Amino acid sequence: MELRSVEELMDLLHACRGAWDTPDRSGDQVDLHDHALQTAALLRRSRPADKELQVAGLVHDIGHLLRPGDDAGHADLAADAIRPLLGERVSRLVRLHVAAKRYLAAVSPERGLSPQSALTLRRQGGPMTHREVLAFERDPLAEDAVTLRQADDAAKVMGLNAGVLEDWRTVLELVAAGRVRLGVMD
Secondary structure (H helix, E strand, O other), X not given: OOOOXXXXXXXXXXXXXXXXXXXXXXXXXXXXXXXXXXXXXXXXXXXXXXXXXXXXXXXXXXXXXXXXXXXXXXXXXXHHHHHHHHOHHHHHHHHXXXXXXXXXXXXXXXXXXXXXXXXXXXXXXXXXXXHHHHHHHHOOOHHHHHHHHHHHHHOOOOOOOOOOHHHHHHHHHHHHOOOXXXXXXX
16 A cells, blocks of 8 residues: 555544554553654654655654555555655655664663564564664664664553644645655745
């Protein structure tokens, strides 16, 4: 599936309400909709000028909706779906959010993960090897991917009001139109 319009993406994001990262709801405590809003809001707070990073936070887990139960492939599926609409940088950040989890598990093993993230880490390859860590650190988007991952990990708070999805429509339209690049708006 490739998303071609902001309206299609908004419909998919709205469909995340009541959808969970695991088909049996045994995973994280918030649905994909609230998780997306919380992740994007945390990124807006920490990196207010980087609209592409914020949008990556909003859409990073749509692969769970597109193919329920595919923990290992959800990031690639989401990245492929949003690339035509949101561009290469947003797509790469979405793709890298799982690698960033594996990276952080390797370099900061004391850092806590939610029980579901700890479980899926094993399915996603476990902590990176030393060689994988070095390769990841050379990626120009590594720092941004780690920032996305940290927001992803923190955005699992039941009952937290992170705004409404409609608040993101204009930002999505700007990113989709290519008028936002590397945090700079036309």
